[in-house]
Amino acid sequence: xxxxxxxxxxxxxxxxxxxxxxxxxxxxxxxxxxxxxxxxxxxxxxxxxxxxxxxxxxxxxxxxxxxxxxxxxxxxxxxxxxxxxxxxxxxxxxxxxxxxxxxxxxxxxxxxxxxxxxxxxxxxxxxxxxxxxxxxxxxxxxxxxxxxxxxxxxxxxxxxxxxxxxxxxxxxxxxxxxxxxxxxxxxxxxxxxxxxxxxxxxxxxxxxxxxxxxxxxxxxxxxxxxxxxxxxxxxxxxxxxxxxxxxxxxxxxxxxxxxxxxxxxxxxxxxxxxxxxxxxxxxxxxxxxxxxxxxxxxxxxxxxxxxxxxxxxxxxxxxxxxxxxxxxxxxxxxxxxxxxxxxxxxxxxxxxxxxxxxxxxxxxxxxxxxxxxxxxxxxxxxxxxxxxxxxxxxxxxxxxxxxxxxxxxxxxxxxxxxxxxxxxxxxxxxxxxxxxxxxxxxxxxxxxxxxxxxxxxxxxx
Amino acid sequence: xxxxxxxxxxxxxxxxxxxxxxxxxxxxxxxxxxxxxxxxxxxxxxxxxxxxxxxxxxxxxxxx
Numbered sequence: 001x002x003x004x005x006x007x008x009x010x011x012x013x014x015x016x017x018x019x020x021x022x023x024x025x026x027x028x029x030x031x032x033x034x035x036x037x038x039x040x041x042x043x044x045x046x047x048x049x050x051x052x053x054x055x056x057x058x059x060x061x062x063x064x065x066x067x068x069x070x071x072x073x074x075x076x077x078x079x080x081x082x083x084x085x086x087x088x089x090x091x092x093x094x095x096x097x098x099x100x101x102x103x104x105x106x107x108x109x110x111x112x113x114x115x116x117x118x119x120x121x122x123x124x125x126x127x128x129x130x131x132x133x134x135x136x137x138x139x140x141x142x143x144x145x146x147x148x149x150x151x152x153x154x155x156x157x158x159x160x161x162x163x164x165x166x167x168x169x170x171x172x173x174x175x176x177x178x179x180x181x182x183x184x185x186x187x188x189x190x191x192x193x194x195x196x197x198x199x200x201x202x203x204x205x206x207x208x209x210x211x212x213x214x215x216x217x218x219x220x221x222x223x224x225x226x227x228x229x230x231x232x233x234x235x236x237x238x239x240x241x242x243x244x245x246x247x248x249x250x251x252x253x254x255x256x257x258x259x260x261x262x263x264x265x266x267x268x269x270x271x272x273x274x275x276x277x278x279x280x281x282x283x284x285x286x287x288x289x290x291x292x293x294x295x296x297x298x299x300x301x302x303x304x305x306x307x308x309x310x311x312x313x314x315x316x317x318x319x320x321x322x323x324x325x326x327x328x329x330x331x332x333x334x335x336x337x338x339x340x341x342x343x344x345x346x347x348x349x350x351x352x353x354x355x356x357x358x359x360x361x362x363x364x365x366x367x368x369x370x371x372x373x374x375x376x377x378x379x380x381x382x383x384x385x386x387x388x389x390x391x392x393x394x395x396x397x398x399x400x401x402x403x404x405x406x407x408x409x410x411x412x413x414x415x416x417x418x419x420x421x422x423x424x425x426x427x428x429x430x431x432x433x434x435x436x437x438x439x440x441x442x443x444x445x446x447x448x449x450x451x452x453x454x455x456x457x458x459x460x461x
Numbered sequence: 462x463x464x465x466x467x468x469x470x471x472x473x474x475x476x477x478x479x480x481x482x483x484x485x486x487x488x489x490x491x492x493x494x495x496x497x498x499x500x501x502x503x504x505x506x507x508x509x510x511x512x513x514x515x516x517x518x519x520x521x522x523x524x525x
Binding site: 287289290293294296297308311312315316320324327328330331332333336339340342343346347 | 472475476479480481482483484489492493496497500501503504507508510511512
């Protein structure tokens with residue numbers, strides 16, 4: 001592994017700004033790794049080497065005193081987000097060949113901060129349920145036969161494979177957080193609206209979020225600050241180092257419904273936060289099953305509206321599962337959509353009341369670690385459960401309410417698969433989410449662990 | 462809580478009205494109908510448990 005790929009984004013950015021590394025060196029190192037590993041991981045739909053090299057050539061003319069925070073840092077972008085001059089496939093043959101005329105807002109902001117966008121990452125078709133078999137299968141760098149989760153599958157696979165320093169993902173019901181947990185990286189679903197969805201192919205307009213995926217919490221803050229809308233509150237890095245002493249942290253759903261190894265990792269994580277001085281309180285949270293129902297109804301109906309024309313004229317080009325979800329949304333009674341929106345408001349009120357006396361909330365991300373790539377169900381203490389239902393057990397509530405929620409690695413199973421933890425705070429309080437996660441990260445080694453599968457190239461096997 | 466089974470032929474007619482031709486095999490119509498039934502049934506549970514009885518939004522005065 002080249003030395004540059006072992007650096008965090010913050011370290012790479014520092015070495016770039018201080019001329020210890022050049023943008024060309026860093027980009028070529030990333031492109032070499034992408035070229036070597038993409039056939040194994042299937043994490044990229046498109047790698048645009050020449051466009052990235054032109055960006056770097058321009059950046060290298062920036063005088064030392066004028067270099068922005070992400071100057072020369074290679075970043076990938078999920079392929080449902082527009083990058084000027086590059087097709088946005090959204091993982092579907094329905095959109096193949098549709099070239100973006102301009103950058104999405106978040107991409108433009110990252111470029112303005114000096115980021116070098118070099119690739120589009122794989123995803124579930126339209127970020128809605130399953131990967132289209134016309135695209136390469138995305139694999140988990142921790143175990144190639146395990147799921148990456150979805151829908152931001154390529155972004156997390158690339159990050160865990162140490163190809164690039166950050167990726168931009170989207171999250172409608174858990175699509176940044178669940179895959180980040182499965183691949184042992186940090187993923188932030190920020191407050192609804194704090195990062196613009198302009199230039200992003202929608203899943204469901206009232207639930208879609210755009211956010212950063214990185215390998216460390218501090219990196220996540222740096223990228224969030226660069227991509228957030230001007231109205232959003234910036235996160236000072238110094239704030240992340242304040243620790244959790246004196247903070248009141250609510251804990252929810254760390255119970256016997258989790259796989260025992262996931263439960264054990266979370267119990268240890270809670271002990272670490274308590275040891276750092278946080279006051280932990282067990283909370284009764286709103287009904288997560290009701291939240292998942294709301295998410296299914298609202299996202300299906302809103303997605304069906306967006307795909308109304310293509311579903312009619314090109315319905316056969318969709319993955320059967322995605323098509324069925326869209327049909328479900330098309331056929332749902334309007335009254336049920338209204339009922340789901342009413343329930344959504346009620347759940348939001350309940351969440352606000354639950355956290356009235358807490359600064360943040362910690363809860364599981366998924367009841368299981370990454371399951372077999374081909375499994376459609378998972379074994380849990382409560383019985384066998386449909387895999388897609390199981391992994392969306394803990395994330396929809398914060399999509400519905402728009403509260404910021406972060407995935408941070410909190411352990412490894414005995415089979416060396418990552419376990420993630422979810423940290424949540426009130427809207428606009430990204431700094432609190434990141435501060436709690438950073439306090440935990442400082443005391444644990446999980447962000448420094450290397451995924452084993454990417455150290456061996458296919459030729460070497 | 463359950464809902465009445467969805468008649469697949471009527472579901473197909475409704476879809477056609479909306480401009481979508483359902484494919485008997487590709488769309489696994491029985492499975493789609495079952496998914497919709499489950500979703501609607503689950504919605505009734507949460508409406509009762511979480512939303513409760515909101516009562517009439519307008520109080521009618523009996524005509525004299």
